[in-house]
Amino acid sequence: MFSDEQAMLLDTAAEFCRKHSSIENVRAQLDADQIDAVTWQEITELGWLGINVPEEFGGLGLGLSCVVPVAESMGRYLMGSPYSGAITAGECLATSGSREQKEEWLPKIVSGAIGSMALTETNGNWILDEIEAQAVVRTDMLELSGTKCFVTDADAANFCIVSVNVGAEARLALVKREQIPDGNLHREIVIDETRRSYQLDLDGITVPVDQLLQGSDFQAIEFASLLLLSAEITGGLVGSIHTIVEYLNTRRAFDKIIGSYQALKHPTVKILLDLEAMRSHLYHAATVLAEGKPDDAEVALRMAKAHGSAAFAFAGDRGVQFHGGFGFTYECDAQLYLRRALWCQYQFGDEAYHRHLLEPMLLDQVG
Amino acid sequence: MTNTTEIELNEFREDVSSWFSENKPPDPGFLLPETFMEVSTDSQFEFLRDWQRKVYEAGYLGMAWPEEYGGRGMPQVFQDIATQEMASQRLPFMPNTIGLNWAGPLILKMGREEDKQKYIKNILSAEDMWCQGFSEPEAGSDLGNSQCRAVRDGDDYVINGSKIWTSLGTYAKYMILLARTSTGGANKYAGLSYFLAPMHVEGIDPKPIQKLTGEYGFCQTYFDNARIPADCLMGSEGEGWNIAMITLTFERGATGGQAGGIASMELNINDVVELSRRAMRNGKPAIEDPHIRNQLVQLITESRGNQLMAARARIPALATDWPAAVPMSGKLRGSELKRRMCQLAVSLQGANGARFVSEKAIDGGRWQRSYFNSFSGTIGGGTSEIQHNIVGERVLGLPKS
Numbered sequence: 001m002f003s004d005e006q007a008m009l010l011d012t013a014a015e016f017c018r019k020h021s022s023i024e025n026v027r028a029q030l031d032a033d034q035i036d037a038v039t040w041q042e043i044t045e046l047g048w049l050g051i052n053v054p055e056e057f058g059g060l061g062l063g064l065s066c067v068v069p070v071a072e073s074m075g076r077y078l079m080g081s082p083y084s085g086a087i088t089a090g091e092c093l094a095t096s097g098s099r100e101q102k103e104e105w106l107p108k109i110v111s112g113a114i115g116s117m118a119l120t121e122t123n124g125n126w127i128l129d130e131i132e133a134q135a136v137v138r139t140d141m142l143e144l145s146g147t148k149c150f151v152t153d154a155d156a157a158n159f160c161i162v163s164v165n166v167g168a169e170a171r172l173a174l175v176k177r178e179q180i181p182d183g184n185l186h187r188e189i190v191i192d193e194t195r196r197s198y199q200l201d202l203d204g205i206t207v208p209v210d211q212l213l214q215g216s217d218f219q220a221i222e223f224a225s226l227l228l229l230s231a232e233i234t235g236g237l238v239g240s241i242h243t244i245v246e247y248l249n250t251r252r253a254f255d256k257i258i259g260s261y262q263a264l265k266h267p268t269v270k271i272l273l274d275l276e277a278m279r280s281h282l283y284h285a286a287t288v289l290a291e292g293k294p295d296d297a298e299v300a301l302r303m304a305k306a307h308g309s310a311a312f313a314f315a316g317d318r319g320v321q322f323h324g325g326f327g328f329t330y331e332c333d334a335q336l337y338l339r340r341a342l343w344c345q346y347q348f349g350d351e352a353y354h355r356h357l358l359e360p361m362l363l364d365q366v367g
Numbered sequence: 368m369t370n371t372t373e374i375e376l377n378e379f380r381e382d383v384s385s386w387f388s389e390n391k392p393p394d395p396g397f398l399l400p401e402t403f404m405e406v407s408t409d410s411q412f413e414f415l416r417d418w419q420r421k422v423y424e425a426g427y428l429g430m431a432w433p434e435e436y437g438g439r440g441m442p443q444v445f446q447d448i449a450t451q452e453m454a455s456q457r458l459p460f461m462p463n464t465i466g467l468n469w470a471g472p473l474i475l476k477m478g479r480e481e482d483k484q485k486y487i488k489n490i491l492s493a494e495d496m497w498c499q500g501f502s503e504p505e506a507g508s509d510l511g512n513s514q515c516r517a518v519r520d521g522d523d524y525v526i527n528g529s530k531i532w533t534s535l536g537t538y539a540k541y542m543i544l545l546a547r548t549s550t551g552g553a554n555k556y557a558g559l560s561y562f563l564a565p566m567h568v569e570g571i572d573p574k575p576i577q578k579l580t581g582e583y584g585f586c587q588t589y590f591d592n593a594r595i596p597a598d599c600l601m602g603s604e605g606e607g608w609n610i611a612m613i614t615l616t617f618e619r620g621a622t623g624g625q626a627g628g629i630a631s632m633e634l635n636i637n638d639v640v641e642l643s644r645r646a647m648r649n650g651k652p653a654i655e656d657p658h659i660r661n662q663l664v665q666l667i668t669e670s671r672g673n674q675l676m677a678a679r680a681r682i683p684a685l686a687t688d689w690p691a692a693v694p695m696s697g698k699l700r701g702s703e704l705k706r707r708m709c710q711l712a713v714s715l716q717g718a719n720g721a722r723f724v725s726e727k728a729i730d731g732g733r734w735q736r737s738y739f740n741s742f743s744g745t746i747g748g749g750t751s752e753i754q755h756n757i758v759g760e761r762v763l764g765l766p767k768s
């Protein structure tokens with residue numbers, strides 16, 4: 001179920017993120033214009049960008065499930081990083097790219113090229129192939145139009161993978177950074193300030209037609225995104241519990257340490273048990289995904305994301321409340337977790353959405 | 368694990384499975400209780416006792432306990448497989464749960480050699496039933512406040528007072544008894560002592576108490592100058608609190624070493640889903656109701672998380688921040704989940720949700736009865752509120768309430 005590689009990675013990644021993503025660093029990053037290039041360089045050198053890239057393209061070929069410990073650790077220390085986007089872009093190329101496309105891009109990803117996914121549109125729809133952006137083929141060029149949002153680190157990315165309709169079919173196109181005029185990127189104000197999110201206007205962007213990916217495996221994109229978000233949520237829950245417990249163990253009211261009040265203690269225990277369940281869902285999902293069982297993986301991933309979305313939002317919410325007046329301030333770290341939780345909840349489907357999709361899978365298959 | 372062992376385990380699983388399906392007891396023709404706590408009639412008791420004996424004699428109980436005391440000295444995994452099989456084949460449960468899973472492992476862990484010789488085999492065979500005398504009318508959650516007195520008199524202790532909610536009190540031959548041997552001491556815990564006490568002694572009188580379901584199964588046990596031999600004392604005087612706490616870790620499943628076997632009728636979320644196909648709400652199967660569908664998915668998700676927990680917690684790398692969280696919360700998670708599953712099962716039934724055990728009720732009213740009995744899990748063995756305190760304090764390190 002859990003490999004030695006994963007165990008080792010969890011150890012190294014936790015140590016790495018603790019070092020590079022102290023709360024001071026997290027806060028410094030909130031206002032920074034640029035990604036933290038030094039950290040990115042180290043992540044590249046550690047080989048973490050190649051974990052899921054097949055060996056023939058220069059990666060480690062360990063599979064997506066081995067990325068989980070890294071994403072979990074980043075979540076644990078609220079690290080803001082293009083990592084998840086890059087991994088998803090790699091996964092997308094590996095599953096939908098042609099041989100040439102993989103040969104061109106996967107080795108670049110392994111050596112630090114940043115990829116970002118441009119999927120969601122202004123209507124906020126989570127269904128990945130229900131989109132309005134267009135790509136029209138003009139001889140050997142693709143003319144793009146439409147608007148994408150929540151494109152993370154788009155300014156720093158070497159390329160974006162954009163979902164577009166070609167005729168009636170939703171497809172994926174790779175757009176290089178230099179093909180995007182600066183005026184087409186607009187920084188978005190999003191709830192999680194550790195995220196550097198952009199709107200990408202596709203109007204006026206034209207790319208060679210061979211940048212259309214050969215396949216269009218939206219399920220692979222969704223699976224990777226759900227797995228990475230679930231990992232981040234798991235780590236986020238750990239961090240949020242530590243933050244709550246620390247305050248509950250120091251703040252006094254009515255001559256007592258407030259952690260002795262059950263109104264605070266019992267919900268904190270609920271958050272802990274939610275975390276334990278979340279870790280179970282997460283590593284189970286990673287396992288069935290690695291075993292190549294897509295139906296089981298879909299159930300496991302949707303369960304993980306549904307459970308995690310609700311659990312992390314609850315933890316973030318209570319974290320603010322339990323800090324009293326201080327919890328209401330920008331200075332208090334509780335808000336960082338609440339913001340992170342809401343981002344994670346509303347990316348790639350919240351709990352209601354996934355439960356609804358689980359209904360037919362869990363309830364209507366007789367036998 | 369090597370391949371040979373896995374083959375062995377698979378073979379074993381097949382053997383157990385076929386033994387159980389061939390030896391499954393026939394329907395007794397009367398309603399069986401749901402758990403060991405609701406054994407109300409002699410016929411229920413005898414039926415279950417005979418079944419436990421048969422399972423033990425077939426070799427599927429106490430498999431990991433030492434051979435010299437009646438076990439089979441095998442790796443725990445064999446017993447786990449047998450126990451799982453009992454659950455999945457929906458067999459009747461082992462009535463001597465308190466002996467098998469609490470008193471037995473305790474005696475094996477810290478009893479004297481003669482205690483092990485005397486008690487263990489008869490616990491497994493259901494020859495000797497055991498009960499637990501911890502709670503008192505004024506000491507439940509606050510168990511340390513126990514007042515039942517044990518006074519040394521020559522070769523005996525003389526017991527006075529009463530214990531309450533004694534499950535199986537009328538059928539038990541022995542009781543694990545927490546009693547006060549001294550009223551002085553540094554605190555209320557210091558004067559408590561622990562006894563492996565005989566029940567069939569003059570002056571001990573278990574009086575049945577009716578449960579909210581109408582069933583029986585527990586008692587108030589009165590002690591009126593009851594004399595028990597002094598060598599029933601476990602450890603020494605004053606160690607009672609400590610030993611009681613160790614007993615509770617077995618009871619709550621926080622420590623391993625139990626004999627195995629199921630303690631209650633199997634009931635899981637699949638049963639509720641199955642019910643939702645049959646139970647009607649406003650002319651349609653409940654499973655078609657969007658609100659019910661959402662709730663079912665939530666509970667399936669929660670059950671899955673809970674089922675995966677134990678396996679995942681055995682991976683040390685995944686249990687780093689709070690390694691005790693999973694083992695210390697098993698009872699809390701399991702009992703609360705069961706209560707909510709039963710609640711949902713009742714709510715599937717439209718107006719018939721308001722029926723109780725009777726012919727006209729859906730499944731004979733089993734779900735209403737299960738819901739009521741599910742409180743035995745959220746109250747007995749330390750209430751859910753107390754479990755929250757324990758996890759908060761011992762796992763998260765929060766100050767005592």
Ligand SMILES: Cc1cc2nc3c(=O)[nH]c(=O)nc-3n(C[C@H](O)[C@H](O)[C@H](O)COP(=O)(O)OP(=O)(O)OC[C@H]3O[C@@H](n4cnc5c(N)ncnc54)[C@H](O)[C@@H]3O)c2cc1C
Nearest residue numbers: 251252253254258261262263264321322323324325326328
């Ligand atoms: C937006 C805002 C505006 C405000 N404006 C004003 C103002 O104009 N003037 C003013 O004087 N004050 C103001 N306050 C302060 C406000 O009244 C306090 O923040 C509030 O009373 C809580 O006190 P505290 O912040 O010290 O939290 P604490 O008392 O430290 O509480 C921390 C946590 O412990 C919990 N807790 C504390 N004691 C117990 C207990 N016995 N049982 C259970 N839980 C307990 C609390 O519920 C909270 O979750 C304002 C606060 C906010 C958020």
Ligand SMILES: Cc1cc2nc3c(=O)[nH]c(=O)nc-3n(C[C@H](O)[C@H](O)[C@H](O)COP(=O)(O)OP(=O)(O)OC[C@H]3O[C@@H](n4cnc5c(N)ncnc54)[C@H](O)[C@@H]3O)c2cc1C
Nearest residue numbers: 499500501502507508532533534743746747748749750752
């Ligand atoms: C079906 C069943 C079988 C049982 N079998 C046995 C048996 O065989 N042997 C035996 O010895 N006992 C047995 N018990 C007793 C059981 O252990 C007690 O009922 C339990 O420990 C609660 O004690 P109490 O009933 O005195 O409730 P109380 O302790 O009076 O609790 C009342 C309420 O107050 C809450 N409460 C109490 N203290 C706190 C606190 N510090 N913080 C927050 N909330 C608190 C409780 O959670 C509960 O909701 C059985 C109980 C049941 C229901």
